[in-house]
Amino acid sequence: AGVTDAMISNDATSTNDVLTVGLGQSGQRFSPLTTINADNIGDLVPAWTFSFGGEKQRGQETQALVYNGKMFITGSYSRLWALDVKTGKRLWAYEHRLPDGIMPCCDVVNRGAALYDNLVIFGTLDAHLVALNMDTGKVVWNETLGDYKAGYSYTAAPLIVKGKVITGVSGGEFGIVGRVDARDAKTGKLVWSRPTVEGHMGTLNGKDNGITGKLNASWPGDMWKFGGAATWLGCTYGADVNLVYCGTGNPAPWNAHLRPGDNLYSTSTLGIDADKGVIKWSYQSTPNDHWDFDGVNEFIPFDMKDSSGKVVKAGAKADRNGFFYVLDRTNGKLLNASPFVTKQTWASGVDLKTGRPIESKNNRPGDPSAAEKGESVFSAPSFLGGKNWMPMAYSAQTGYFYVPANEWGMDIWNEPITYKKGAAYLGAGFNIKPLYDDYIGALRAIDPATGKIVWEYKNDSPVWGGVMTTAGNLVFMGTPDGYFKAFNAKTGEVLWKFQTGSGVVGQPATWEQDGEQFIAIASGWGGAVPLWGGDVAKKIKDISQGGMMWVFKLHKSAAPAVAKN
Numbered sequence: 001a002g003v004t005d006a007m008i009s010n011d012a013t014s015t016n017d018v019l020t021v022g023l024g025q026s027g028q029r030f031s032p033l034t035t036i037n038a039d040n041i042g043d044l045v046p047a048w049t050f051s052f053g054g055e056k057q058r059g060q061e062t063q064a065l066v067y068n069g070k071m072f073i074t075g076s077y078s079r080l081w082a083l084d085v086k087t088g089k090r091l092w093a094y095e096h097r098l099p100d101g102i103m104p105c106c107d108v109v110n111r112g113a114a115l116y117d118n119l120v121i122f123g124t125l126d127a128h129l130v131a132l133n134m135d136t137g138k139v140v141w142n143e144t145l146g147d148y149k150a151g152y153s154y155t156a157a158p159l160i161v162k163g164k165v166i167t168g169v170s171g172g173e174f175g176i177v178g179r180v181d182a183r184d185a186k187t188g189k190l191v192w193s194r195p196t197v198e199g200h201m202g203t204l205n206g207k208d209n210g211i212t213g214k215l216n217a218s219w220p221g222d223m224w225k226f227g228g229a230a231t232w233l234g235c236t237y238g239a240d241v242n243l244v245y246c247g248t249g250n251p252a253p254w255n256a257h258l259r260p261g262d263n264l265y266s267t268s269t270l271g272i273d274a275d276k277g278v279i280k281w282s283y284q285s286t287p288n289d290h291w292d293f294d295g296v297n298e299f300i301p302f303d304m305k306d307s308s309g310k311v312v313k314a315g316a317k318a319d320r321n322g323f324f325y326v327l328d329r330t331n332g333k334l335l336n337a338s339p340f341v342t343k344q345t346w347a348s349g350v351d352l353k354t355g356r357p358i359e360s361k362n363n364r365p366g367d368p369s370a371a372e373k374g375e376s377v378f379s380a381p382s383f384l385g386g387k388n389w390m391p392m393a394y395s396a397q398t399g400y401f402y403v404p405a406n407e408w409g410m411d412i413w414n415e416p417i418t419y420k421k422g423a424a425y426l427g428a429g430f431n432i433k434p435l436y437d438d439y440i441g442a443l444r445a446i447d448p449a450t451g452k453i454v455w456e457y458k459n460d461s462p463v464w465g466g467v468m469t470t471a472g473n474l475v476f477m478g479t480p481d482g483y484f485k486a487f488n489a490k491t492g493e494v495l496w497k498f499q500t501g502s503g504v505v506g507q508p509a510t511w512e513q514d515g516e517q518f519i520a521i522a523s524g525w526g527g528a529v530p531l532w533g534g535d536v537a538k539k540i541k542d543i544s545q546g547g548m549m550w551v552f553k554l555h556k557s558a559a560p561a562v563a564k565n
């Protein structure tokens, strides 16, 4: 017995296990379970805990996977554990031997593994993809994703699509070239590879698989050779159209004066043919990005009822640049775009006809070519984004997306820079500042058909944890002050919270076992905010480090749930 493609296709509706990060290939992070619900959530108590151990703490961004009596979790510094899912007892551990010179930009994080056959597959900070035997933890195959000395690393959860393991790469701040790869999940052998910087060739079974668009038309000179567009958050999958959806990060360097043009395919959503690795469509949210708006944010396929009641094959993305985009997932056409944070100084909106931002004048930092430092501008959102990596969730039951957002801006300026292998390739300086005294983070319920914010929960510190929603009328998210919280999915009311002992930047998961529902979350403060957060980082410097897996269940097995509303 092992994990099959059919099981993975059904992961969003099957409740006995958790086979994918995102609770299904489309990444909606919705569970149909109702045993734990808005009426009895007050009875939620810890079932067991597990410590990530020792000196290697830092950000724990993982999501638990559950299969065949085992839980699989990844940890900071490229570690992975198999635990007894009933007790939390450690069964085996894999600790990847990392070289000294690794260069992750934004903490030593990992966002989870993938399961296929009898393998548990995850990526490492030195840009390797490692497949372990589920029962023993022994390495079955180990492939190189990039040269860590050139700044390649890996932090995302891989995605399984039809027997293939789909991965991106990290390293946009070092001038790597972004890429999406598909490998045979059983052997690790490369099937196709699709670079995300125009000009670089893709491959299918070792042969050229074609490029779309004119070679390098959107990059000046040789800039495409180190163009960034890292695919550092991985991909989702639209099974009905057989497209892998991958976001691409910032073009490199940050100083956009050095690369006039749109810089395709940076800061874009790509719809890539899952069998051949060919880009079927692309949608660029921030052409010629000057603010590190990146654009990797997850694109979540969902079916949307439009104003006439017609069901549209849509997909949504809450972009780091502050706009919530709804696209036609079959062809990438923009359906609507609306702000999900209070301030976007760089653009007044998005032109629905052309799909391009209506860019503000004078919100790009000045050209430093004749000076040491160009003119500084204040810009919002900050480069850490209206939303960063932490995934949103979608409930077909309420019809809302639940978006973890942050309200902040930055002073940003440019400096001269040239590419040097293994060195930061930014050409920019910055300082992040809060916009408001009373809050930075917010969890917002957004109606995708109108773009309206239906409810919001404000948090004093930035939110950095993933979101999950359930048919029990619940939304779950953790906060940097250590709480794991449950909200009413319809109203946003906080129904329950639990202090985990360190900041929560993990992703919730839920499953059922022997008639009981369980909910898991990793606690362990870290990620990009303490490293890059400027004035905001100063505000939250007193959060305790840590590293614990928490699993919860109802205090006494509740009677089968009866939904009250």
Ligand SMILES: O=C(O)c1cc(C(=O)O)c2c(n1)C(=O)C(=O)c1cc(C(=O)O)[nH]c1-2
Pocket (backbone or CB within 6 Å): 061, 105, 106, 107, 109, 154, 155, 156, 169, 170, 171, 172, 173, 230, 232, 249, 250, 294, 383, 384, 388, 389, 526, 527, 528, 529
């Ligand atoms: O361009 C890139 O390759 C890249 C990679 C990563 C990463 O792999 O974690 C982040 C970023 N960029 C980034 O811009 C960013 O804000 C960020 C935050 C985090 C985090 O885990 O908290 N990672 C990253």
Ligand SMILES: [Ca+2]
Pocket (backbone or CB within 6 Å): 172, 173, 249, 250, 292, 294
């Ligand atoms: Ca980046």
